[in-house]
Amino acid sequence: MWTWFYKLASPPHVYALAGTLAPWFLGLAALTIGYGVIDGLAFAPPDYQQGDAFRIIYVHAPAAWMSTFVYTIMAVAGAIALIWRIKMGHIVAAACAPIGTSFTVLALVTGSLWGKPMWGTYWAWDPRLTSELILLFLYFGTMSLRGGFEDAAQGDRAAALLAVVGVVNVPIIHYSVVWWNSLHQGATVAKLGKPAMDPSMLWPLLSNLLGFMLFFGAVLCIRLRGEILNRERQATWVRRVVSL
């Protein structure tokens, strides 16, 4: 029963698995993001305060959510790799970092574009914005630490440790709007039971959130394959796969 689980630690198995999963993730992501974007941009009613400008939430909120989600996955993968010495963990962490960086940049850029009409400025030194920026620097730190060592295995472990240390930032980002009197609006979706949003606005957002996660899954699968091939290039199974 546990064999499928143990197999996740084996690069050739994950290489094949990622190959089968990637098109599914990509297809489902296209469906959900497609629905979310069309319904969110064209059919959802405009906000009573923010008008049509609120529609950027359909990109901004999922991207911001993914930036911390990917970081958490990266840190958990790093912790697994450090504790049980599973090299797949390092491979997952290495594949996550650039994707997470992209989501963070996307969240920051869309956020500042949203900030201009709403707050009158592209950037405010506000807790949520600042902690998101710290997250971006942490991503940069782990990536350059991984590349900084001559011994790749050492770089992997160092980057994993930094990712684990940086996890303290994730709850800070999440609760920054609650703890500090912030310019950034409070949570609208995460109130279980009774969201502060009308269903007609909420469904496209949730669909986009799911779509972003599926898209992350797809890109992760593709990056994992590349990362595995690069790291295992001395192995005979890679030669067999590549020479096909």
Next chain:
Amino acid sequence: MSVGAWEAFWLIVRRELRISFRRPAELLQPLMFFLIVTTLFPLGLNLQLALLRDMAPGVLWVAALLSSLLSLDALFKSDADDGTLEQLALCGQPLSVIVTAKTFAHWLVTGVALVLVAPLVAMALNIPGFAFATMMLSLGMGTLTLSWLGAIGAGLTVGLRRGNVLLSLIVLPLAIPLLIFGAAATDRAIAQIDATGALYFLAALCVLTCTLAPFAAGAALRITLE
């Protein structure tokens, strides 16, 4: 002969202090840097005293962060170069104890010294005297926290040939909350508003790093020593 962890701690602290005082030039460098950087700001601002007073807490804290970072690079470097670090790691004491001792000694020669020089700089930056106590208290806790964050970074980068740029990239993002609350405490003290909230936040960060960072920094050193 077996040595208890506490005894080992003080032995290493004494050793570190002795080494530091034998190289007074290295000891003074971060302080000189702190003085020079803070002197540059009034000159750059064309001696506008009101503006200077508003900016003083930020200038003071950024300068403190940078000068502390300057000395952190050397925290494990010379010991790693001559093999002492490996001997210490093999001596049977937990690495977290060794790291704690080294970091504490580092804070004594850089952080405490910086706190003692701070009033001089504060006067030059036009900070009123009644704010000195809060400023020094916040700087004291801040530099200790920073030494800890730096110990993690230095542990991770000690094996690298050009680790110091990477060290800043790792440590400075983690130090941002420190800068925010530290500068806020000083700012409030200058404006004669109650600064307790910011000081509590600093104390919380300080306790958090003092208790958790030894293990993270120990793990970092173990990675580099492997």
